[in-house]
Structures are given as structure tokens and as C-alpha cells.
Amino acid sequence: MAKPTNVVPDPTDLGTLRPDFEPIAERASEKGTVRESSPKWKPLTVEELLKYYWNTDLEKHCGLHHAITSHMSRERFEAIACWFRITPFTSTSIVFEKLEPLNAHLQSVSRQLWIPGRDLAVDECMERFQSRSHDTLKIPSKPILVGYKMWVIAEKGYFLSWLWHSKGAGKGPHFDHGYRPPKEMGLNPTAAVVPYLVQKMQRLLDPSFEYRHILWLDNLFMSVKLALYLERHKTGCTGTARTNSGIWSELVQKKKDNKRNDTIPWRTEFEAPTMDGKVNMMAWKDNALVFMMSTTHTLAGETIIRT
Known part of the structure; x- marks a missing residue:
């Protein structure tokens, strides 16, 4: 029976x-x-x-x-x-799903305790972790060599919001379920981190200034596509850029020529806007020719105010 x-x-x-x-x-x-x-x-x-x-x-x-x-x-x-555990394979983000709802609560409280100002920074950072995990990274150039990688938006060192990151093909930043990177930005998940994090901020638009925020970025994120996307959504940005960022081709050629011959004097500056005048593309000579883009500033230190 x-x-x-x-x-x-x-x-x-x-x-x-x-x-x-x-x-x-x-x-x-x-x-x-x-x-x-x-x-x-x-x-x-x-x-x-x-x-x-x-x-x-x-x-x-x-x-x-x-x-x-x-x-x-x-x-x-x-x-x-300690040595044996049974868990279902529900998704690729199972490691970081275990942090919920505490992770979401900490971010919510962080934004309640600190009203974000105009100028914010977005960057990557490392959270120290030396136990066993498939998602830890080893980055020798960082002060924390081994740990979990995070994408953070911050002001004066205070973390306002963040994203966890999984290594490996087909992985990357752990966006909220259902979130898709904007089509205007292409398929770059790293650049998509920037608008995702800034949309979590709640600063009201200042009538005397065009943007809710000005973001300060490094060349990991910066591109003409990202700058234009942010500009359309009332967010300015300034940051260093790479040769493949969409910057003016003549500046890219100057960098190649200078790398071969080192003919550009130290502290020489170049500056030119995009065709629509919305993104200012710049270069200056340090040890090498360094690129920069901005929708809010010029090399002279002037703040761009559009009416």
C-alpha cells in the first residue's frame, strides 16, 4: 500500500x-x-x-x-x-539576492540621512571579502586587493546608492529586475550604471540652473553617447575619456602622433564642441595627452549655463 x-x-x-x-x-x-x-x-x-x-x-x-x-x-x-549547503539555481544573481531586503533598506536609509547636493561622483569600489565565493575579484591596483566589486554613487565619500557586480561572461552589474539599459546608450552595461544610479536621487531641479546634478566620472564610463543621454535627462557630467569614447577624431590623431614623437609641449590645451554644441571635448598635455568631456564646464574653468 x-x-x-x-x-x-x-x-x-x-x-x-x-x-x-x-x-x-x-x-x-x-x-x-x-x-x-x-x-x-x-x-x-x-x-x-x-x-x-x-x-x-x-x-x-x-x-x-x-x-x-x-x-x-x-x-x-x-x-x-560550514562545508555543505543545498540551494536552488534560481538566477545568476543568487549570491546578491541573499542580501535582500537588508541591502535595499540600507540604501533607502542612506538617502534619507543625506540630502544629495548638485555634485556627485560615480565610480567602482571594492568591498573586502576573503572567504569562498565565485563572485569575488582580485584587482591588484586597488587598496583592497580581493573582494566584491561595487558600483557606487557618492557625495564627499558618503555612499548614497550602489550596485553589486558579478564577474564572468554574461554577468556584470546587478540591476533591479526588469531594468534594461537605455537603447540610446548602446549595449554597454558599464555605462548604463551611471543613469541607473543617478535616477535614484531625488534632488529637485534648481530654477537658476539647468541640471539636477553634475556627475564627475572617470574614463571607464565617459562617452559622447552617455553625456548626451544625461543632458536630455537634466543631468550634467564631466570626466576623463578614452580614444574610443566618440571624442573628436583630430584629438585622437594628435594623441597618436604625440605618443610617437612627443612633440606637444607640457600643459598645451585643445578644446572643441560637438556639432550640436552640447558636449565640450577637451585635451591637455600632462605626461601624455589626456582627454576630457563635459556638458557643464570648459578648460578655462567656466561653468556652462544654457538658457
Whole structure:
């Protein structure tokens, strides 16, 4: 006779559904034996592994298949949890979804405690993390060498909002579900970080000035497409730029020529607007020829006020 559907099965019966638990138990035991600091650690058995299994159906909120306390102690459960865990592959952002809703709450409170001013900066940063994770990055040029990469909008060092980042092909910034980068900006997810973060700010438009905010960016983000998109949405920007940013082709050629011959004197400046006059493209000679774009400033330090 079949068991009634309302009877919770013994956890060890689950072994008939997945006959390859032995290698998993051996792998978890290997890690525990090598790294477990407690002398009470003992190898994980297949029977314990099956008892440890739980239901991860979040929609039904079923909880555990069984009362785990009737099969092992809390101390043993926590010891196994260090080296063996069962989670569903629901999306590529499962790592950072675990931070919700605390992550969203912290960002909301950050914006309540600090009213953003006109000038804001967007940049990447690192959050230190040295444990095991597929999403940690190692960037030797950063003060924090290993950790999680974040995209941040800030004022005077105060973080107003941020995005987590996953490494690997097809990954990148973790936008809110349903968010799509603006088509006008192309398919560059890095540049899309900028309008995504700035739209979270709530500063009212000053009648005496054209823009809600002026963003200060580095050449990781800056391009003519981004500058024009922000300008249409009442946000100015200024920042350094790369040769592939859409900057004036004559400036790009000057940089190539100077790299070969070093003929441009130190502190020499070049400046030219785009055809529509909305983006000011600049270059000045430091150790090399450095590019810059702005919808709000000139090389003379003047603030552009459009009527």
C-alpha cells in the first residue's frame, strides 16, 4: 500500500532519488578535515547528509521536510553548514539576492540621512571579502586587493546608492529586475550604471540652473553617447575619456602622433564642441595627452549655463 500523502517521509528515504551522494559527502568531509578548527569535527556521512537535506521551495514556504532537531544536534548542523549547503539555481544573481531586503533598506536609509547636493561622483569600489565565493575579484591596483566589486554613487565619500557586480561572461552589474539599459546608450552595461544610479536621487531641479546634478566620472564610463543621454535627462557630467569614447577624431590623431614623437609641449590645451554644441571635448598635455568631456564646464574653468 502506498504511503498517505500527508505523512512526512524519513529523510534517509530521499537517498533513492539521488544515488550519488557518496562523492558529495566525501568532498565535504575533505574540506572539513583540512580546515575545521574544532577538534570535535568528524567526517560527514551519507546518512547525515540526507538528514540535513531541506526543502527550498520558497513559493510554498514548506520549510524543512522534517524536524532536523530530531535527527542531529544544533552544533552538528552548524558544523556541516560550514562545508555543505543545498540551494536552488534560481538566477545568476543568487549570491546578491541573499542580501535582500537588508541591502535595499540600507540604501533607502542612506538617502534619507543625506540630502544629495548638485555634485556627485560615480565610480567602482571594492568591498573586502576573503572567504569562498565565485563572485569575488582580485584587482591588484586597488587598496583592497580581493573582494566584491561595487558600483557606487557618492557625495564627499558618503555612499548614497550602489550596485553589486558579478564577474564572468554574461554577468556584470546587478540591476533591479526588469531594468534594461537605455537603447540610446548602446549595449554597454558599464555605462548604463551611471543613469541607473543617478535616477535614484531625488534632488529637485534648481530654477537658476539647468541640471539636477553634475556627475564627475572617470574614463571607464565617459562617452559622447552617455553625456548626451544625461543632458536630455537634466543631468550634467564631466570626466576623463578614452580614444574610443566618440571624442573628436583630430584629438585622437594628435594623441597618436604625440605618443610617437612627443612633440606637444607640457600643459598645451585643445578644446572643441560637438556639432550640436552640447558636449565640450577637451585635451591637455600632462605626461601624455589626456582627454576630457563635459556638458557643464570648459578648460578655462567656466561653468556652462544654457538658457
